[in-house]
Amino acid sequence: MSERNDRMEPQQEIARLRDEVEQLRTALEASSDEVAQLVEDRERLLGRITAQARDLQAANTAYAQASSSHRSDAAASDAAASVAAQLHSDQEQEELRVAFEEMQVLTEELEVANDSLRETNRALDERVAERTRELERKNAALAESELRFRTLVEGIPQLVWRAIDEGEWTWASPQWTAFTGQSDRNSHDMGWLQPVHPEDRATARAAWARARETGHFQTDYRVRRAADGAYRWFQTRATPVHDATGRVVEWLGASTDVQDMRALQDRQRVLMHELQHRVRNTLAVVRSIASSTGESSDTVQDFAAHLEGRLSALARTQMVLTRAPGAGVDLEEMVRQELLAQAAADVRIDVSGSDVRLSPKAAEVLTLAIHELATNAVKYGALGGSQGRVKVHWSTSSQGEETWLALVWRESGVQMAATAPRREGFGTELIEVRVPYELDGRGELQFLPGGVRCEINFPLRPGESILQTDAPVAQEGLA
Amino acid sequence: MKGLEGHCILVVEDEFYLAKDLQYALTQAGATILGPFPRREEALAAMARSRPDCAIIDVNLGRGANFELADELVRQGVPFLFFTGYDQAVIPQRFSKVMRLEKPVDTTRLVNAAQAACSRGECRPI
Numbered sequence: 001m002s003e004r005n006d007r008m009e010p011q012q013e014i015a016r017l018r019d020e021v022e023q024l025r026t027a028l029e030a031s032s033d034e035v036a037q038l039v040e041d042r043e044r045l046l047g048r049i050t051a052q053a054r055d056l057q058a059a060n061t062a063y064a065q066a067s068s069s070h071r072s073d074a075a076a077s078d079a080a081a082s083v084a085a086q087l088h089s090d091q092e093q094e095e096l097r098v099a100f101e102e103m104q105v106l107t108e109e110l111e112v113a114n115d116s117l118r119e120t121n122r123a124l125d126e127r128v129a130e131r132t133r134e135l136e137r138k139n140a141a142l143a144e145s146e147l148r149f150r151t152l153v154e155g156i157p158q159l160v161w162r163a164i165d166e167g168e169w170t171w172a173s174p175q176w177t178a179f180t181g182q183s184d185r186n187s188h189d190m191g192w193l194q195p196v197h198p199e200d201r202a203t204a205r206a207a208w209a210r211a212r213e214t215g216h217f218q219t220d221y222r223v224r225r226a227a228d229g230a231y232r233w234f235q236t237r238a239t240p241v242h243d244a245t246g247r248v249v250e251w252l253g254a255s256t257d258v259q260d261m262r263a264l265q266d267r268q269r270v271l272m273h274e275l276q277h278r279v280r281n282t283l284a285v286v287r288s289i290a291s292s293t294g295e296s297s298d299t300v301q302d303f304a305a306h307l308e309g310r311l312s313a314l315a316r317t318q319m320v321l322t323r324a325p326g327a328g329v330d331l332e333e334m335v336r337q338e339l340l341a342q343a344a345a346d347v348r349i350d351v352s353g354s355d356v357r358l359s360p361k362a363a364e365v366l367t368l369a370i371h372e373l374a375t376n377a378v379k380y381g382a383l384g385g386s387q388g389r390v391k392v393h394w395s396t397s398s399q400g401e402e403t404w405l406a407l408v409w410r411e412s413g414v415q416m417a418a419t420a421p422r423r424e425g426f427g428t429e430l431i432e433v434r435v436p437y438e439l440d441g442r443g444e445l446q447f448l449p450g451g452v453r454c455e456i457n458f459p460l461r462p463g464e465s466i467l468q469t470d471a472p473v474a475q476e477g478l479a
Numbered sequence: 480m481k482g483l484e485g486h487c488i489l490v491v492e493d494e495f496y497l498a499k500d501l502q503y504a505l506t507q508a509g510a511t512i513l514g515p516f517p518r519r520e521e522a523l524a525a526m527a528r529s530r531p532d533c534a535i536i537d538v539n540l541g542r543g544a545n546f547e548l549a550d551e552l553v554r555q556g557v558p559f560l561f562f563t564g565y566d567q568a569v570i571p572q573r574f575s576k577v578m579r580l581e582k583p584v585d586t587t588r589l590v591n592a593a594q595a596a597c598s599r600g601e602c603r604p605i
Contacts, residue, residue: 280564
């Protein structure tokens with residue numbers, strides 16, 4: 001909320017500056033009044049001086065007349081009148097002198113007052129100019145700050161708004177209008193509820209009721225996008241703006257589109273459950289393979305070697321599947337890898353077939369089948385003696401609407417008597433029972449003179465792993 | 480371990496080794512098994528011929544969690560329990576009362592759960 005403080009400060013500052021200028025103006029006016037008073041005093045004094053000067057003039061004239069008549073008539077009574085007039089004139093002159101002196105003092109005072117007033121005026125002008133410049137600077141800063149704020153508010157991807165009381169909007173950002181198609185004016189009061197999903201309106205209202213008590217507004221609701229009519233989830237938060245007394249003046253809110261995030265969270269939840277399922281399933285399978293291996297092993301060493309080999313084959317499949325999820329497993333690569341794992345020399349094996357990619361399930365079963373055949377060949381068959389050879393060939397064919405894979409493993413040049421059928425083992429069960437059960441196909445393992453012959457047929461069905469990122473989510477329990 | 484004599488139990492589980500283990504444990508306890516079946520269609524086809532006393536079904540038959548078979552069992556009034564590696568969160572609310580056996584399961588828990596779910600009976604033709 002520091003942006004708000006930045007905005008409030010210059011405003012307060014400007015108000016303060018305005019007050020100050022007002023005070024200066026009042027002071028200036030008071031000074032002007034004082035000067036006017038002085039001017040008035042001087043006017044009055046001038047009036048008095050003028051009147052006295054007139055009186056003096058009159059007295060002088062009278063005196064002059066009296067003097068001339070005295071010369072012509074030389075009357076004693078005239079002399080007395082002349083003395084009286086002289087006396088009167090002296091008195092008048094004295095008064096005039098006093099008045100002049102008074103006026104001189106007043107004039108001096110007026111000059112001092114005028115000087116002081118001029119000085120005050122100059123200082124006042126200077127300060128007003130300075131304050132005006134300051135005010136202009138602050139105004140410019142405020143305008144810039146407001147522009148920045150506006151750019152920020154209107155530039156962020158959130159839908160920003162202002163509200164009062166319990167969610168009555170007073171302003172909606174252009175983003176809100178762009179997203180919902182609702183004008184700022186129509187969003188006012190509770191108008192903003194209109195684009196909110198009808199099922200989420202009660203939630204939104206309840207959140208406002210809570211916000212009053214908690215002083216914080218946060219909730220998720222869906223908002224209709226005008227462009228395509230789709231409702232998208234938004235997380236909405238608002239913070240109250242307090243005045244100096246702590247009263248909530250308004251709320252500033254922002255709604256963030258969290259639709260994609262929610263979808264990803266759902267997806268993540270599905271993947272987590274799927275992973276959990278896979279891990280538990282795999283553990284159960286490992287347990288079962290261990291117990292089957294135990295049943296068909298004569299010694300502990302035998303058991304350990306077989307179990308290790310089977311778990312390694314299982315691990316190789318998982319590695320291939322997780323390295324390139326969705327890509328499937330290349331059949332030829334897989335067969336070669338399993339033979340390589342048995343250190344079979346290239347010259348004695350012949351691997352060929354069309355380009356086939358296996359689904360995770362088919363890859364898992366077939367990898368283990370090839371592993372069993374290769375292990376058996378090394379121990380008892382074509383890869384054990386010096387003359388034997390192994391040919392692995394496959395092809396695909398259409399059967400109805402499905403493509404079937406036919407894979408044949410054929411050993412030759414085996415001299416050993418060990419080609420006689422042995423007791424039902426892990427490999428036999430895998431090929432003859434598990435292939436039909438899990439792959440809906442057929443599997444046959446024969447111990448013939450000259451070596452083993454195995455044929456596996458099953459339909460190639462797309463069985464994408466749900467763990468791959470683009471696999472459809474068919475998890476109704478998570479809806 | 481005994482305790483399931485005379486019960487017919489439908490087993491639907493797509494993992495061969497797990498199906499085999501279930502079959503073995505339940506048969507040892509005296510039950511008759513309908514199945515095991517790796518796919519829903521095969522289970523439904525078998526149910527058209529025989530009615531089990533209860534069913535143990537995997538939630539994921541190869542294509543993610545799926546509850547169509549569970550819904551069908553509810554429709555037919557066959558008690559069942561889930562055999563799954565999934566958490567309870569994946570199970571829809573409507574099956575909240577259905578018992579969930581978590582993989583891997585030990586024999587005692589399996590047999591006790593099957594006993595609780597089953598009513599007495601044989602795999603009989605409809």
